Amino acid sequence: MTIALRRDEAGSGPIVERIEGGGFRTQEHYFADGVMLTPRRAETWAGTHDAAMLDRAAIGQLLAIWGEGLPEFIVLGTGSTQIFPSGALRRALESEGIGLEIMDSRAAARAWSVLRAEDREIAALLLPLA
Structure with missing residues (x-):
């Protein structure tokens, strides 16, 4: 199943345009194994797909990959369902x-787009949908 997301053109940087096959498509790439997003770039996630283990x-x-400084917050998409990582994290x-901010990856992709349209200095980690 493919889910199309609309982009508010006020935002800058990589935006998830579609969720397809369990992965994420930005303007330039498809990320089957999950994606890390900053206001300036998108990179393949190379870590665990088990949100509880983060x-x-x-x-x-x-x-x-953030660069200088730190993000205001991280939007964590935990896959097909919302799973809370350890309190220690x-x-x-x-x-x-x-x-x-923890939510399922579909909601996290939408939240990323809305918050980036507001030019919020955030990062996101979207785990693939199983």
């Missing part, structure tokens, strides 16, 4: 001043 070290991949990010 820890601060895993999120380090996303923050490594949330506490670690909050201690660095980074919020964490």
Whole structure:
């Protein structure tokens, strides 16, 4: 099943245009294994697909492509359903001043587009749909 998402042209950077085959299509690429998004780039996620296993070290991949400074918060898409990672992950990010919003990956892709249209300085990790 393919889900098309509309883009508000006020936003900049990579936007998820479609969810297809469990992965995510941006303007330029298809990410079958999940995607990391920043306002400036999209990269393939190379970590676990088990949201419950995510820890601060895993999120380090996303923050490594961020660049200077830190995002206001991270939108975490946990796949087909909302799954909460460990409380330790949330506490670690909050201690660095980074919020964490957790939802299923479909909702996270939509939230990413809306928040980027507002030029929010956020990052996203969207795990593939199983």
